[in-house]
Amino acid sequence: MLSNILFQRIDNSQIIIFRIFFGLLMAVECWGSIGTGWVTETFVETKFSFTFIGFEWTRFLLGETMYYVYGFLGLMGIFIMLGAFYRITTVIFALGWSLVYFMQKEHYNNHYYLVMLIAWFMVFIPANRYKAVDVWLWPQIRSNYSYLWTRLIFILQLLIVYTFAALAKLYPGWMNGDFLMIRYRSVARWAHENIAWEPLTEMFRTREFAQVFSWLGFGFDLLIVPLLLWKRTRVFAFFAALFFHIFNSATLHIGIFPYFALALAIFCFPAESMRKLFFPRKTSFVPGSTEFQPRHKNQVFFSFVFSVYIIWQIYLPLRHWHIPGDVLWTEEGHRLSWRMMLRTKSATTQFFMVDKATGERNSVNLNEYMTGLQRNRVVTRPDMIWYFVQYLKKDQLKKGKEIEVYVHSRLSINRGPYHNYIDSSVDLADTKWEYFGHQDWILPEPEDYSKKEPIR
Template sequence: MAIEAGRGEGLVRALFRPVDIASLAVFRILFGALMLASVVRFWANGWIQDLYITPAFHFHYYGFSWVSPWPGAGMYVHFAVLGLASALVMAGLFYRVAAAVLFLSFTYVELLDKATYLNHYYLISIVSFLMIFMPLHRAASLDAWRKPSLASGTAPAWALHLLRFQVGLVYVFAGLAKLRPDWLVRGEPLGIWLSAHSEMPIVGPLLDERWVAHAASLAGAVFDLTVVFFLMQRRTRPFAYAAVVGFHLVTWALFPIGMFPWIMMGSALIFFPPDWPRRRFPALFGNARVEPEPQRLPSRRGQRLVVGLLCAHAALQIALPLRHFLYPGDTAWTEEGFRFAWRVMLVEKLGYVEYRVVDRATGRTIFVDPSRYLTPLQVKMMSMSPDMILELAHHIVGDFRARGGDVAVFADAWVTYNGRPSQRIIDPSVDLANVRDSLLPKPWILPLDEKGSPAVSRGEPRAR
């Protein structure tokens, strides 16, 4: 028991050991800058209108059906607040409040419509939440300038380790998710995506070669599985970071995956020694070596509480990507346990859905096209996602009931998955009006049929 207690105390001391705050401050600056750039990008491209104001219907995450867009010009005001919070985080002004507003305002936007889900949205929500509790504003910030007593050259080591853990988790689980036949044996979906760029000058014909897709798939899996290890090693760190930059610049150039490459390139800097910005930017941080200084530590009970919360967070972040083992079949096909699991760029799916609405009193049948209720982007994302197909079915039922009808709703849903022939994904005999969504396995999703020759698909990846 004494040995176990000693180990526990050693862990507490290690997590609260002071480390140079410089790299944490740079992380804050880059994160705020990238978030501000994202807000400007949304505004400039008209996505606030297209994604959140124009749609008459929004797909909800389980348990968040109460989240809805602001009326009128409210969404523009909301994005203005999000942009202001991002700028304040970047500048380190009113940091704690700004970080909380950034987390709440961004996560609200993320929860508005499941059709807009991207992996890096989830990462932003997690990181912005964690930053609320991290003292990242004690250096290179306006808070430290206006209140010198707040300034500090060090921060507790747990903040550095937590960010490294969170960023590293993305790569590790993305690599583990690639250890599947489609990626390693068939070279899909990279083969589909690369061949779509065969018209590019010079490299275009090469991208149409099957061996290139297989080589790129293998390289991508090896990169994701090993890059964190190499970033943690002093001798290999510069080469690993060069690989991070090269890898993400290539994916940014070839695939429309938004801010994800830039977020990962900026975040990977957290693996460098914590004092690297002090050596690179002495005008901002000073070039003197920071000596450990007395820390304003919480009580012994408070320290143990922090360690317990850190362990609980780590356990949750590891468990969520593994929950797909609780569901039968291929999670990329059924999408059960697929989201919030860092399954990045694994799927090329194209779908088609038509609803058959049957009046229970008269037996009259009406065929409903989803575009009657959805925008083109929503139709595209819904047609490949069983849970979204179910939610729209319930919306159709509510629409007919509002007009005095009592109807059954069936889905004729077909999906092409990673180049396979199109096949049904929903049991067409199941009345979806009687199906209630839950986190349990969904028996009305048809299993993937691996038989048949590959079909041709010319899609584009999303960093889902």
């Protein structure tokens, strides 16, 4: 039953349009990362990278090689946009983007993760059957239809992203405007320096302004996909999304994501409307046509894989509920969960090495190991703290020293008071990472992040 639904034939205009937008945006992202110095800061100037655990082997690429990697990925984006050698270029891009994604955590955000997922969608979706170089080279592949799953997977992924992004905002620091007040301070400074109209500057600084946009952000994430899918609200929802994403792009500086999200909104519109708007000369696909026969090979198996993928995507944002502690505090279950732009953290964190042979205790100078960005990130993220400790342990072992490492850390969320974060009595060099559970050396979260701890 499900397989028959997923393999219903539909007009393929949407996946063709999205292929063009996707390829162009990926080229802009990759080449822009070089032009803005992002690649230099993240991969060239660093001595080592905070890779995802298990991807330490990728460090051999660090250095100027990464300019060529990103330049090549940008070129693959252009090939995808043009539909040129589509099968091989989508595979290369998906593999390459996955590689650079797992190579570093300093700049982690859910947008890069979403791009990786979509890149792998494109590997399996036949988006080169129209307006593509491949059609010019191999005319026999030209087609005006696809299958329902090639549209449905984008809609479901978009629904999962926005729904869980909304649910993650249901905590006091977002709903009362604490986080956005901090973010909009830079907007207020920009308005003061460039517009010099004090009422506007003061408005950006107020809690009421931050609260309004906090609630609007929550409502937008929760409702935008259903409103885009409903015929009566679709046009209004699209213009609301246009304003929302352009405003966020201008004020929060979140890269290509606003435009990527707008491109994905194509799948919420009727295929025939998109065909008439973008490809008025393209032959319309009539459901039930016998011109092409649907493929039934592996249809049941594919439907099973499709279902497992969607269930997994729903599970990942929920997994933190079976891990002790607040994910806002522990970060356990934060990644791959669409918890986007929720909080700002700061910490005072010190690492101490103790020589097991002599008992000598020394403070670790992070400047000797990390860039400024890495120092800012490692002090607030438990997995990066543990990762760096393991790096220290191996580095000192090469010098003939066996060490213990202790961490003293106090953490603040959304500019609130500092609270004790890491158990300083635990030798982190002698701990293992609990991949699916809680790290016992992370101290319990405070009852209220905005209040100071009582003096004991």
